[in-house]
Amino acid sequence: MRVGNWRGWMVVGVAVALGWMMPVSRASAASLRTLLPATGAVAGWKMVGAPKDYGPDTLYDLIDGGADAVKEYAFLSCVDARYSPNGRPNPSIDVNVYDMSNPLNAFGLFSQDREGSQPVNVGAGGARTTDGTGMSFWKGRYLIRLASISRSAQFKNGMLTLARAVAARIHGSSAQPELLQKLPPGMKSASEKYVKANVAGHAFVSNAVTARYPALGATAELFIAQFPSAAGARAAYQKYLAYEKGNRDLAPLKGETGFSVLDRFARNVVVAARGPYLVGVVRATNMPKAQALVRAAAAKLK
Amino acid sequence: MAKEKNGFSRRQFLEVAAGAGVLGGLYGLTFVGDTSFGKPRMRGGTKPHGYDLSVVEGAPNNYAKVTERAINEFGGIEKFVHKGDHVVLSPNMGWMRTPDQAATTHPDVLRAVVQLCEKAGARKITCIDYTLDDWKLAFDICGANRAVAGTKATLLSPTDASLYKDINIPAAVPKTMDGKPYESRHHYNRIQQMIPHDIMLADSFICMPVVKDHEAAVITISMKKLMGNIWNRKDYHRYGLHDCIAELNCAVRPTLIVADATRALQTRGPKGPGEVTTPNKVVVGIDPVAVDSYCCQFLTVKGVTPDQVPHLMLANQLGRGEIDISKLKLNEISV
Numbered sequence: 095m096r097v098g099n100w101r102g103w104m105v106v107g108v109a110v111a112l113g114w115m116m117p118v119s120r121a122s123a124a125s126l127r128t129l130l131p132a133t134g135a136v137a138g139w140k141m142v143g144a145p146k147d148y149g150p151d152t153l154y155d156l157i158d159g160g161a162d163a164v165k166e167y168a169f170l171s172c173v174d175a176r177y178s179p180n181g182r183p184n185p186s187i188d189v190n191v192y193d194m195s196n197p198l199n200a201f202g203l204f205s206q207d208r209e210g211s212q213p214v215n216v217g218a219g220g221a222r223t224t225d226g227t228g229m230s231f232w233k234g235r236y237l238i239r240l241a242s243i244s245r246s247a248q249f250k251n252g253m254l255t256l257a258r259a260v261a262a263r264i265h266g267s268s269a270q271p272e273l274l275q276k277l278p279p280g281m282k283s284a285s286e287k288y289v290k291a292n293v294a295g296h297a298f299v300s301n302a303v304t305a306r307y308p309a310l311g312a313t314a315e316l317f318i319a320q321f322p323s324a325a326g327a328r329a330a331y332q333k334y335l336a337y338e339k340g341n342r343d344l345a346p347l348k349g350e351t352g353f354s355v356l357d358r359f360a361r362n363v364v365v366a367a368r369g370p371y372l373v374g375v376v377r378a379t380n381m382p383k384a385q386a387l388v389r390a391a392a393a394k395l396k
Numbered sequence: 397m398a399k400e401k402n403g404f405s406r407r408q409f410l411e412v413a414a415g416a417g418v419l420g421g422l423y424g425l426t427f428v429g430d431t432s433f434g435k436p437r438m439r440g441g442t443k444p445h446g447y448d449l450s451v452v453e454g455a456p457n458n459y460a461k462v463t464e465r466a467i468n469e470f471g472g473i474e475k476f477v478h479k480g481d482h483v484v485l486s487p488n489m490g491w492m493r494t495p496d497q498a499a500t501t502h503p504d505v506l507r508a509v510v511q512l513c514e515k516a517g518a519r520k521i522t523c524i525d526y527t528l529d530d531w532k533l534a535f536d537i538c539g540a541n542r543a544v545a546g547t548k549a550t551l552l553s554p555t556d557a558s559l560y561k562d563i564n565i566p567a568a569v570p571k572t573m574d575g576k577p578y579e580s581r582h583h584y585n586r587i588q589q590m591i592p593h594d595i596m597l598a599d600s601f602i603c604m605p606v607v608k609d610h611e612a613a614v615i616t617i618s619m620k621k622l623m624g625n626i627w628n629r630k631d632y633h634r635y636g637l638h639d640c641i642a643e644l645n646c647a648v649r650p651t652l653i654v655a656d657a658t659r660a661l662q663t664r665g666p667k668g669p670g671e672v673t674t675p676n677k678v679v680v681g682i683d684p685v686a687v688d689s690y691c692c693q694f695l696t697v698k699g700v701t702p703d704q705v706p707h708l709m710l711a712n713q714l715g716r717g718e719i720d721i722s723k724l725k726l727n728e729i730s731v
Contacts, residue, residue, distance in 0.1 A: 154630065157667055158528050159623070162612030162633055184492075184533060206611065209663050210671035210697035227497060228669030241669050243494050243537060295614075295704035313699025358720065359703035377699060 123147040126173040126191050129236070131259040133181075139252055142183050145175040156190070163206070164192060166290045167199035177256060185244045187253050191260065192237040197268050202288035204232035207239070213284060216254065217261040218268035221284075226250040229257055234266040273303045276318055278390040281305035293317050294360070294376045298333040302372075307387060311361075311379035316387055318395070319372040331367035334374070338363065347385060350392060354385055364388040368395045435564065436591070438484075438601040441651045441682030444471030448724040449681040449690055454731040456676060459658050462731060463508035466678040467654065469727050473509075476652040479517030481599035484592075485509060486625055486650075488606045489540040489551070490527035491667050498659035498672040501606045503539030505656045505678060509604060510549045521549035522594050525624045531555070552594065560590035560627045568647035573713045581639040590627040591648065603650040603684070607657040607675075607691045609665035613637055614705045615695060616666050617688040618653045619645050638706035645684055645716055653687045655679040662697035671697055685717025686724055 126147070133140045146156075149171050153161035156174055164172075170193040178186040194200040201219070207230035208221035217238070220231030227249075229240040238260055242249050271288050285306035293299035294317055302319035306312075321327040328351070335353055338344055342356040352366030352373075362381045365374040366388050373391045378384035450469035454462035467473050477483055487501035495502050506523070513521050523544060527534045531553040535541050540551055554560065566583040582589065595601055605621035612633075613620050622644050623629060632640040657677040664670030675694045681687045689702040702708045702719045712719035 154633065155528065159613060159616070159620075159629075159633070159637070159666060160611045160664075162637060164611075207664055211663065223664075223669050223671055225496065225669065225672065228664060230664075239664075241667075243492065243497065292706075295701075295706070297706075313696075315699075357703070359701040377701070 122171040122193050123149070123173060126171060126193055126236075129191050129260055129263045130173065130175050130189065131177075131256065131263075136177070136252075136255055136259050138179055139177045139187075139256060140179070140181040142176040142178050142181055142186055145173045148172040148174065164203060167203045168195040169193070169199075170195050177252070179248065179252070185242060185249065187249060187256060188239075188241045189256055189260065190239045190241075192239070194235055194237055196235050197232075197266075198271050198288065199290075200232040200235050200237045201268075201270055202290060203237045204230055205287035206289075207237075208284060209287075214254065214257075216257045217264070220257065222254075226253075229253055231257060231261065233261050233264045233268050236264055271303060273318060273320055276391070276394050277303060277305050277316065278387060278394060280307050280309055280387070281316070282308050289317070293319055294374060296334065296337070298330050299372060299374075307375070307378075310375065310383050310387065311377060314375060314378040314384070316375050316391060317373070318391060321370045321372065324367075324369050327367045327370050327372045330372050331365065334365050334372075347388070350389065352388065352392075354381060356381075366392050368392045371395045435568070436596050436598070436601070436648055438595070438598050438649070439476075439651050440649055441476060443682060444475045445469070445727070446725060447727040448683060448686050448718070449679055450727040450729075451677055451679050451690070452729055452731060453675075453677045456658070456674065458731065459502055459504035459676075459678070460508040462658070462676070463505045463654065463678045464512060465729070465731050466680045467509070467512060467652075469729065470652075470680040473512040473516045476602070477513050477516040477518055477600045480519045481513075481517070482520040482522070482594075482597065483513045483518045483600045483602065484595050484598040485513075485521065485523045485549070485602050485604055486525065486595075486621060487523055487540070487604040487656075488525060488608075488621065488624065489523065489538050490525045490529065490531075490534055490553070490624060492529040492534050492537045493668055494537060495539050496659070496672065497669050498606060498661040499608065499666060499668045500538035500540070501604050501656045502658050503543035505654070505658060506540065506543040506604065507547070509602060509654055510544055510547050513549075513600075513602075514547060518548075518600075521547070522552055522598075523549055524552045524554060524592055524594060526555065526626075527553040552592075554592045554594075557590070557627060559592050559594075561593050561596050563589050563591050563596070563647055565589055565643055565647040569643045570646070570714050573710075578714070580643050581636050582643055585631065585635040587631045587635060587640065588628060589631075589644070591625050595625055595648070600651045601648075603653045605653075605655055606659070606661070607655060607694050608661040609663055609670065609695055609698060609700075611665060613641065613707065615688065615692060615700055617655055617691050618650070618684040619688050619707055619711060622648050638710055641707040642710035642714055642716065645711055646714060650682070650684070653679075653681050653684060655681075655687050655691055657691055657694045660694040660696075662695060673697070683717040685711045685719055686721070689719045690721050690724065690726075
């Protein structure tokens with residue numbers, strides 16, 4: 095009897111938990127709609143049709159394979175709306191609002207979007223493609239992407255106006271990851287990223303900030319990955335070392351738990367473990383400079 | 397002769413049964429050469445001139461000539477398309493994006509290949525891509541409609557399961573990788589896959605990707621492009637995108653690959669809009685790993701190298717192609 099009661103309570107518990115979770119996702123989608131400007135809220139732009147909601151299981155229907163990258167950052171839900179000057183569907187400006195569950199993830203996804211783009215003053219940080227047909231910005235826990243096929247001044251201005259109208263509806267903090275403060279000086283402006291997984295192309299390196307360092311080559315990149323413990327960082331270090339075995343000039347990095355190597359693809363590579371952190375430089379054109387940068391980064395992690 | 401209640405004698409029944417058996421057998425014969433056994437019948441490509449890749453660069457107003465020259469430098473279309481062939485082309489045309497936005501194959505490149513196929517005597521030319529955006533608008537905005545106008549080529553977005561046939565991917569995947577036993581992801585996760593009937597029955601299958609960044613797959617060029625030709629995409633995302641792409645490429649082997657690097661979508665792929673550069677090149681080959689590894693150099697904003705792309709690494713380890721471009725014999729020219 096007691097076992098039966100216990101099972102009964104389990105069933106009730108699971109049902110309550112499911113009931114608690116499902117309204118959250120629905121609430122998330124509903125609250126996203128409140129961030130969209132209604133027709134008339136932005137002069138000259140009308141919403142075309144009704145917005146569409148997407149969740150983790152349906153996001154593929156909106157952005158196909160790009161959904162995997164969004165879901166990596168703890169994506170909750172998305173609302174997709176279209177605006178045009180006359181209410182007709184084409185051409186239009188697509189406005190996609192993504193709920194990324196916290197500011198760190200929103201920044202992370204934005205930092206991927208902004209690479210190579212022009213900065214634009216909207217939200218906590220914005221970027222616009224050079225041709226003016228795409229824009230991304232983040233604020234609070236939200237990432238907003240806007241897109242069009244028109245390069246006209248009307249659409250470019252309309253995109254910025256709509257973006258600012260959405261940003262004005264978002265409240266709350268927009269704190270960037272603390273780990274960004276640990277990046278050494280010399281990085282390319284606006285190249286900092288928060289990368290959730292597959293850092294430097296390796297599945298065993300995750301949860302990192304990265305930045306470009308032009309003094310080491312146009313695509314040279316430094317990463318600082320933070321693990322839950324020093325043991326986790328050392329384990330990742332050993333995997334990296336094993337991966338590089340067989341490549342040319344593999345040598346220990348003096349004064350550090352680290353190595354340098356000439357990788358056939360990633361060129362000059364330097365990696366070091368320090369406490370719960372793994373620091374590395376890839377695609378550097380100059381090995382001594384790469385070693386110096388890793389040492390400088392490791393020193394800041396003390 | 398005694399008759400049964402329903403009017404059939406035993407003899408008549410046997411005659412009908414035998415007739416049905418013969419008809420059934422004849423019907424079965426119609427499937428010989430068909431794809432019920434899960435293997436596409438497209439011809440594999442060969443390297444007529446000994447080069448691994450031909451790469452031609454030219455001006456933006458000359459993309460058709462650039463494409464034609466790149467194919468000619470690789471042996472000419474006649475080596476890959478025979479008279480009377482059903483040719484399937486697989487360009488990117490699934491997004492409502494303009495050619496300048498570089499999410500789709502340039503219409504001049506597509507048209508040049510269509511016209512070459514016609515010249516080679518193709519009986520039927522079908523351009524296939526699974527569109528997520530509205531297909532009518534996508535085909536129009538990306539220029540695909542314009543590319544095939546006045547030719548015998550047709551455009552198809554196979555968004556209905558009835559247009560697909562099962563393909564046996566595990567059977568095509570090597571059982572070892574780097575000398576160790578390898579169990580395919582498709583087999584381990586029981587992934588059922590289908591590809592369009594047209595591709596299964598094509599004599600010649602030409603993959604025509606545009607070179608793009610891909611937020612999840614790192615790049616999308618010829619190997620990832622095959623995902624525009626399958627029915628079950630979600631399982632790939634669920635069970636291991638890169639493994640599945642590498643294995644799919646073991647089963648579906650294009651007769652020819654014409655990679656459009658006239659423009660390259662550098663960020664926010666596969667749909668964009670993102671940053672766009674113009675390498676102004678067309679790359680032709682038959683080895684998808686080699687084509688894609690070579691084309692990584694065009695993704696300059698993120699500085700992609702082949703080792704950062706797990707499906708290239710996996711496919712190389714499975715013996716599908718060469719990832720080290722220093723080992724490739726290249727034929728690089730400008731026009």
